[in-house]
Amino acid sequence: AQKITQTQPGMFVQEKEAVTLDCTYDTSDQSYGLFWYKQPSSGEMIFLIYQGSYDEQNATEGRYSLNFQKARKSANLVISASQLGDSAMYFCAMREAMIKAAGNKLTFGGGTRVLVKP
Amino acid sequence: KAGVTQTPRYLIKTRGQQVTLSCSPISGHRSVSWYQQTPGQGLQFLFEYFSETQRNKGNFPGRFSGRQFSNSRSEMNVSTLELGDSALYLCASSQGSLENEQFFGPGTRLTVL
Numbered sequence: 696a697q698k699i700t701q702t703q704p705g706m707f708v709q710e711k712e713a714v715t716l717d718c719t720y721d722t723s724d725q726s727y728g729l730f731w732y733k734q735p736s737s738g739e740m741i742f743l744i745y746q747g748s749y750d751e752q753n754a755t756e757g758r759y760s761l762n763f764q765k766a767r768k769s770a771n772l773v774i775s776a777s778q779l780g781d782s783a784m785y786f787c788a789m790r791e792a793m794i795k796a797a798g799n800k801l802t803f804g805g806g807t808r809v810l811v812k813p
Numbered sequence: 814k815a816g817v818t819q820t821p822r823y824l825i826k827t828r829g830q831q832v833t834l835s836c837s838p839i840s841g842h843r844s845v846s847w848y849q850q851t852p853g854q855g856l857q858f859l860f861e862y863f864s865e866t867q868r869n870k871g872n873f874p875g876r877f878s879g880r881q882f883s884n885s886r887s888e889m890n891v892s893t894l895e896l897g898d899s900a901l902y903l904c905a906s907s908q909g910s911l912e913n914e915q916f917f918g919p920g921t922r923l924t925v926l
Contacts, residue, residue: 732917738901740917786856798868799844799907799915803856 698722699787699804707810708777715762716772716807718787724748727791729770730801731761734784743785746770774809782811815840817906817918825924831892834921838885838906844868845887846915847879850901859902862887863909891923899925 700719708714720729731743746754746761754761762771774781785808788801818837826832838845846869847859858871862881879889885906891898901922905915 730915737919738903738922739919740903740905742914742916745914788856798861798863799846799905800858800861800869800871801846801848801905801915802858803848805855 698791698802699789701787701804701807703807704805705808705810707812708774708781710779710811710813711776713773713775714777714809716774716785716787716809717769718771718804719767719769720787720789721768722789722791724791727789729761729763730788730790731759731770731772732786732788733781734786734806736783740786744772777809777811779811779813782809784808817904817916819902819904819918819921821921822919823922823924825926826894827926828894828896830894831890832894832923833888833890834902834904834923836887836889836904836906836918838887838904839916842906842908842916843885844907844909845881845885846905846907847887847889848903848905849873850903850920851897851899856903859889894925896925899923 846861861869
């Protein structure tokens with residue numbers, strides 16, 4: 696079974712509008728972390744936002760916010776006021792077994808390509 | 814602070830050859846992870862090194878190996894290259910364990926002919 700599922704392969708969004716990117720995950724661990732990364736056409740992965748499974752508040756970083764619904768196992772990324780520079784691939788990732796010995800291994804979803812229209 | 818650097822950025826090899834990719838993490842970071850990105854398989858974890866020890870390993874054949882030096886720089890080696898090894902290889906560094914951020918390098922794009 697897929698551990699991280701991103702059901703939207705691609706989407707268009709109008710400049711200045713908000714967009715929600717879906718991410719559902721599957722884990723039996725109680726302690727885990729969820730990440731969102733942006734990958735422009737240059738290839739570099741840019742960290743956007745992090746949510747820990749025990750965090751009570753949804754994470755926010757500037758125009759990025761994470762809609763974390765633990766019971767539904769979803770961690771959707773919301774980008775507000777889209778800009779042309781937001782056009783990129785977006786990846787949701789999970790780190791399970793949040794113990795030091797487990798290390799920093801990330802499991803990624805398949806990604807969502809976002810194209811911002813002027 | 815300089816970011817994660819990877820060399821070379823682009824590489825063309827032929828089947829059967831071997832290749833070594835290098836990753837220099839952010840200064841002070843002790844963990845380096847490697848990922849392979851292909852259109853078909855997406856992003857897949859290769860292995861992680863922490864303080865010169867391999868801490869985690871993904872499901873890749875033994876042709877894929879790595880190491881980390883005392884200055885935290887890491888190399889990954891792929892022997893007997895196959896066409897399917899063509900990919901973007903990304904490395905990520907973080908300070909230690911359970912960090913909330915992992916910083917990625919620009920990647921090395923390997924093409925196997």
